Amino acid sequence: xxxxxxxxxxxxxxxxxxxxxxxxxxxxxxxxxxxxxxxxxxxxxxxxxxxxxxxxxxxxxxxxxxxxxxxxxxxxxxxxxxxxxxxxxxxxxxxxxxxxxxxxxxxxxxxxxxxxxxxxxxxxxxxxxxxxxxxxxxxxxxxxxxxxxxxxxxxxxxxxxxxxxxxxxxxxxxxxxxxxxxxxxxxxxxxxxxxxxxxxxxxxxxxxxxxxxxxxxxxxxxxxxxxxxxxxxxxxxxxxxxxxxxxxxxxxxxxxxxxxxxxxxxxxxxxxxxxxxxxxxxxxxxxxxxxxxxxxxxxxxxxxxxxxxxxxxxxxxxxxxxxxxxxxxxxxxxxxxxxxxxxxxxxxxxxxxxxxxxxxxxxxxxxxxxxxxxxxxxxxxxxxxxxxxxxxxxxxxxxxxxxxxxxx
Numbered sequence: 206x207x208x209x210x211x212x213x214x215x216x217x218x219x220x221x222x223x224x225x226x227x228x229x230x231x232x233x234x235x236x237x238x239x240x241x242x243x244x245x246x247x248x249x250x251x252x253x254x255x256x257x258x259x260x261x262x263x264x265x266x267x268x269x270x271x272x273x274x275x276x277x278x279x280x281x282x283x284x285x286x287x288x289x290x291x292x293x294x295x296x297x298x299x300x301x302x303x304x305x306x307x308x309x310x311x312x313x314x315x316x317x318x319x320x321x322x323x324x325x326x327x328x329x330x331x332x333x334x335x336x337x338x339x340x341x342x343x344x345x346x347x348x349x350x351x352x353x354x355x356x357x358x359x360x361x362x363x364x365x366x367x368x369x370x371x372x373x374x375x376x377x378x379x380x381x382x383x384x385x386x387x388x389x390x391x392x393x394x395x396x397x398x399x400x401x402x403x404x405x406x407x408x409x410x411x412x413x414x415x416x417x418x419x420x421x422x423x424x425x426x427x428x429x430x431x432x433x434x435x436x437x438x439x440x441x442x443x444x445x446x447x448x449x450x451x452x453x454x455x456x457x458x459x460x461x462x463x464x465x466x467x468x469x470x471x472x473x474x475x476x477x478x479x480x481x482x483x484x485x486x487x488x489x490x491x492x493x494x495x496x497x498x499x500x501x502x503x504x505x506x507x508x509x510x511x512x513x514x515x516x517x518x519x520x521x522x523x524x525x526x527x528x529x530x531x532x533x534x535x536x537x538x539x540x541x542x543x544x545x546x547x548x549x550x551x552x553x554x555x556x557x558x559x560x561x562x563x564x565x566x567x568x569x570x571x572x573x574x575x576x577x578x579x580x581x582x583x584x585x586x587x588x589x590x591x592x593x594x595x596x597x598x599x600x601x602x603x604x605x606x607x608x609x610x611x612x613x
Contacts, residue, residue, distance in 0.1 A: 247269070248269045248563065248564070249268075249269065249559070249561060249563075249611055250267060250268065250269040250611055250612050251268045251269075251559045251560065251561075251564075251607050251608075251609075251610070251611060252265050252266065252267055252268065252274070252309070252310065252607070252608070252610070253265070253266045253268055253557065253566045253575060253605055253606070253607045254266075254286055254295055254309065254605065254606050254607075254608070255568055255575055255598045255599065255602045255604070255605045256279070256283045256284070256285065256286040256297055256603060256604045256605070257283070257573070257598060257599030257600055257601055258282060258283055258284060258570070258600070258601040258602070258603045259599075259600035259601035260599040260600035260601070261278060261279055261280065261282065261283060262276045262277060262278055262279060262599045263276070263277045263279050263283075263286065263295070263297055263307060263312065264276045264277075264598040264599050264602075265309070265310070265311075265312055266566075266575055266596055266598060268559060268564060268577065268607070271577060271593070271594050271596055272596070273596060273597075273598060275311060275312045276312075276599065277312040277313075277314060279297045279299065279307070279314075280297070280299040280301060280303035280304075280305050280317055281299060281301050281303075282299050282300040282301050283297045283298065283300075283305070283603070283604075284298055284299065284300055284325070285298040285326075285327065285603075285604050286298075286604045286605070286606055287327055287329065287606065288606050288608050289329060289333050289336075290329050290330075290331060290332065290333035291332065291333040292333055293308055293309050293310070293610065294306060294315070295307045295308075295309060295606070296327055296336070296371075298324050298325065298326075298327045298338065299324060300323060300324065300325070301323070301324075302319060302320045302321045302322050302323050302340065302342070303317055303319060303320065303324065304317070304318040304320055304324060304327070304338070304371070306318065306370075306371060309608070309610075310610070310612075315370065316370055316371070318349070318371050318372070318373070319373075320338055320340055320347050320373065321340035321342065321343045321345060321347065321376075322340060322342035322343050323339075323340050323341050323342035323343070324338050324339070324347075325338065325339045325340075325341055325383075325385075325386075326338065326339045326385055326386040326387075328386060328387065328388040328395075329388075330388070330392045330410070331391075332392070334350070334351060335348065335349065335350055335351075335392075335410070336348075336349040336371065337349065337386060337388065337395055337410070338386070339383050339385070339386045340376075340383075341382065341383040341384075343376075344378055344379055344380070344381070344382075344383060345376045345377060345378050345379065345383075346376075346379055346383075346386065346397055346408060347373055347375075347376050347377075348373070348374045348375035348376070348377070348410075348413060349371045349372065349373060349374065350371070350372060350374040351370065351371050377408065377413060377415075379397055379399060379406050379415075380399070380402075380404075381399030381400060381401050381402055381404060382399055382400045382401050383397055383398075383399050384397075384398045384399055384400060384424070384425060384426045385397070385398045385425075385426050385427050385428055386398075387428040387429065387430055387437065388430075389430045389434045389437075390430060390432055391434050392410060393409070393410055393411065393434070394407055394408065394409065394410065394416070394434070394452060395407070395409075395410060396408070396430070396437050396452075398421075398425040398426055398427075398428055398439055399425070400424050400425065400443075403420060403421055403423055403424065403425055403441075403443075404418045404419065404420060404421065404425070405418060405419050405421055405428075405437065405439060405450055406418050407419075407452070407455050416455060417455040419450045419455050419456065419457050420457065421439055421441060421448040421457065421460075422439075422441025422443065422444050422446050422448050423441055423442075423443030423444045424441065424442045424443030424444075425439045425440070425441055425442070425448070426439070426440045426441075426442040427439070427440045427442075427467075427468075427469055427470050428470065429470045429471075429472040429479065430452065431494060432474075432475070432476040433476065434452055435451070435452060435453070436449055436450065436451060436452060436458065436494075437449070437450050437452055438470060438472075438479055438492075438494070439470075440467035440468065440469070440470050440481070441460075441467065442466060442467060442468065443466070444466065445463055445464055445465055445466055445467075446460050446461055446462050446463055446467075447460075447461050447463060447470070447479075447492070448460050448461070449461065449497050458497065459497040461492060461498070461499065462499075463481055463483070463490040463499055463502075464490070464502065465483035465488050465490060466485055466486070467481045467482070467490075468482050468483060468484040468485075468509075468510070469481070469484075469509075469511065469512065470482075471513075471514070471521070472494070473494075473514065473518055473536070474514060474518050475518065476494055477493075477494055477495065478491055478492065478493065478494055478500070479491070479492040479493075479494045480492075480512065480521060482505075482509045482510070482511075482512060482523070483509075484509055484510060484526075487505050487506065487507050487508065487509065487525075487527070488502055488503065488504055488505055489502070489503040489504075489505050489509065489523070489534070490503075491503065491539075501539060503534070503539065505523060505525060505532060506525030506527065506528045506530045506532055506546060507525055507526075507527030507528040508525060508526045508527030508528070509523050509524065509525050509532075510524055510526040510553070510554055511523070511524045511553075511554060511555055511556050512524070512556065513556040513557065513558060513565075514536075515558065515562060515580060515582070516558070516562035518536060519535065519536050519537060519582065520533055520534065520536060520542065520580075520582055520585070521533075521534040521536050522534075522556055522558075522565055522580070524553035524555070524556055524567060525546070526552045526553055526554055526570075528548075529548045529549060529550050529551050529552065529569070529572075530546040530548050530549065530553075531546060531547055531549050531556075531565070531567055531576075531578065532546040542582070542585040542586050543585050543586075543588075543591060547578060547590060547591055547592050548592075549567045549569060549576035549578065549592060549595070550567070550569035550574055550576055550595065551569060551571035551572045552569055552570045552572065553567045553569050553570075553576070554568055554569065554570045554602075554603055554604075555567070555602070555603060555604045555605050556568075556605075557605045557606055557607045558580060558607065559580075559607050560607065560609040562580060562581070563579070563580060563581060564578065564579065564580055564593075565577075565578045565579075565580040566578075566605055566607060567605075568598075568602040568603060568604060568605045569595075569602065570601050570602060570603055572595070573597060573599060573600050573601060573602060574595045574596060574597050574598060575595065575596045575598045575602060576592060576594075576595045577592075577593045577594055577595070577596070578591045578592050578593060579591040579593060
């Protein structure tokens, strides 16, 4: 028994020595992993492209180090910037009837297309080979197509679309004062809203001819089409309702009383719900898109102007131009995530998300800046402030896009 006791004490002493010897090794292996877990993963070097209305420029902002890397002049009074599907091309639409076509990166001007006396609401076909734009001053829907790059004496690019030069291929005159334009997800049907009279005009993209019209409410404006191409909703901006029409039969389905004048429509990606912004009443009206009935009315900040859904559509970001805030709405639970909503400037007008869903960029027209915020749902719920920084980009930024392209 004495021998066993002594042997046991000797083993304990040896284990203690080995423990002291192994402790630094274990810590040296564990601590880097612990530090790595606590260290923030670097932001991917996406680039935000911001169009500035007053200075008539297109600015590139690196979203890894938050600096302006380039600024390119475009046509006067630009209002929208759109990414062309399948190509590293940006189309900047100006109220003067010009479309500036720019490749990236780096920013390089390709051409300036003369649409007419005015230009508004450019939409691309799903394949990027065609585009359509309103010319309200001339009462026209203008059809755009791309010619092969070699036809214009330009060396073909690695991507056909990137080297393509857009041209006006057709003009269709529409009666009334044109307001907005939308394209069905399958690319087959254009719908133009107009006033005097208050109509929706349905147009075939194949034949380039009207398919029919339907009377809707007063002053029809912005529209959305369900993902299954079955139904189009239009904001009747002259009264407190929206209208729904069947895309195939071109028949009015319903007038939906919403209790406020609609200014913008945001369709949930699955098509199940329609979120209606009402700027004058500072409210959000949620509509069941399948049954055409109001589900809920939600208070917002002052003068809500734009919105965008997060990656999984569980969060809806809304820019309130009247009080300089951005509201993050938990869509399933109908709750505001960040309270109070972060103030990003003076007049936020346009929103875009990085492709990885980590950052929200906000173009602020009055402050002439781009605000960058954390968009992660967890951070929205826990962080005291999700605003990272603001970057001066140019005079009166009005629109922004963030393509799924990393690095210069």
